[in-house]
Amino acid sequence: GQNIDQPTEMTATEGAIVQINCTYQTSGFNGLFWYQQHAGEAPTFLSYNVLDGLEEKGRFSSFLSRSKGYSYLLLKELQMKDSASYLCAIMDSNYQLIWGAGTKLIIKP
Amino acid sequence: TAGITQAPTSQILAAGRSMTLRCTQDMRHNAMYWYRQDLGLGLRLIHYSNTAGTTGKGEVPDGYSVSRANTDDFPLTLASAVPSQTSVYFCASSDSAGGSPDTQYFGPGTRLTVL
Numbered sequence: 001g002q003n004i005d006q007p008t009e010m011t012a013t014e015g016a017i018v019q020i021n022c023t024y025q026t027s028g029f030n031g032l033f034w035y036q037q038h039a040g041e042a043p044t045f046l047s048y049n050v051l052d053g054l055e056e057k058g059r060f061s062s063f064l065s066r067s068k069g070y071s072y073l074l075l076k077e078l079q080m081k082d083s084a085s086y087l088c089a090i091m092d093s094n095y096q097l098i099w100g101a102g103t104k105l106i107i108k109p
Numbered sequence: 110t111a112g113i114t115q116a117p118t119s120q121i122l123a124a125g126r127s128m129t130l131r132c133t134q135d136m137r138h139n140a141m142y143w144y145r146q147d148l149g150l151g152l153r154l155i156h157y158s159n160t161a162g163t164t165g166k167g168e169v170p171d172g173y174s175v176s177r178a179n180t181d182d183f184p185l186t187l188a189s190a191v192p193s194q195t196s197v198y199f200c201a202s203s204d205s206a207g208g209s210p211d212t213q214y215f216g217p218g219t220r221l222t223v224l
Contacts, residue, residue, distance in 0.1 A: 004151065031210045042199060042215035043152070050210065087151070091210050096167070099151030 002026045004100035006088050011106045012078055020073045020086050020103045028093020034062050034073045035087040037102065043087055046073070075105075083107045112136065113216035115200050121222045122190050130185040130219050132200030140203045141183040142213065143167075143175060145196040152199065158183055159205075190223045197221075 004024045012018040022032070031050035035043040049055055049064035049071065061074040073086055085102040092098055116131045134141065140159050144152040144167075154167030158177040172194060174186045183202075187194055198219045205211035 033212070042217050045212045045214070048210070048212065089151075095205060095210060096154060096157070097152075097213060099153070101149060101151045 002090070002092065002098050004088055004090060004098060006086075006100040006103045008101070009104045009106065011108060012075075014078055014080060014107055014109050016078050017074065017076050018078060018105065020075070020088075020105065022071045022073075022088035022100060024069045024071070024088070024090050024100075026069075026090050026092055026098065029066065030091040030093065030095055032062075032064055032071050033089045033091065033097065034071075035089065037085045037087055039084070046086075078107050080107050080109070113200055113202055113214060115198075115216040115219050117219060118217070119220040119222075121224060122187075124191055124223055125189055128187050128190060128221075130187075130198055130200075130221070132183045132185070132216055133181050134183075134200075134202045134214075134216075135181065136202060136204075136214070137180060138202035138204050138214075139180070140205050140211075141177065142201040142203075143173070143183070143185045144199045144201065145169065145194075146199060146218075147196050155185065155198075190221075192223045195221060195223045 034046040037043040047062040054063045059076045087102045088100040089097040113134045142157045143155040156175040158164045161180045200216040201213040203211040203213045
């Protein structure tokens with residue numbers, strides 16, 4: 001079967017660093033995506049990992065360990081505008097995305 | 110460029126009525142997708158189309174139908190709406206024709222309430 005787990009909600013302080021974890025079990029794997037979704041808006045693409053290791057993109061970084069079925073999204077220098085849900089998705093063997101339920105990140109001043 | 114547009118933005122529909130949700134993209138992407146998003150659940154794929162003229166069933170296709178007459182448009186039809194179809198519906202597209210990983214880009218969504 002296929003399963004993706006993320007924490008439901010996290011809280012962090014403006015200016016700090018937060019790590020959002022995603023664990024998965026899938027029958028096929030063609031990469032892992034992270035999307036950001038502000039309340040009432042569409043998901044927007046943040047990152048894609050297909051090989052093990054860290055991908056850095058400005059304040060955001062994403063890590064993947066295929067052997068452990070594990071990824072994290074690291075957000076540095078948090079800003080109030082980073083308050084959003086962060087969605088982890090696995091691209092399966094048919095190149096379809098299987099989505100986690102998302103992690104709601106609350107940033108406090 | 111507009112990217113992906115969806116219409117209507119929101120709709121209240123009586124149970125048993127039919128409705129078509131519209132989706133248009135101007136990026137000339139090969140693949141298009143319809144998802145529904147419900148509180149506490151991940152996005153769930155309803156139907157998809159890898160190229161114009163072809164469609165496929167996703168995880169939750171029952172009660173929905175789609176067509177892909179051309180590259181740009183991918184309407185989703187509810188033949189006889191039921192309250193369990195109350196959800197936010199997102200259309201997405203990607204440049205992939207189904208055989209390679211590619212980023213999906215999303216429309217703004219349609220909020221549908223079935224009473």
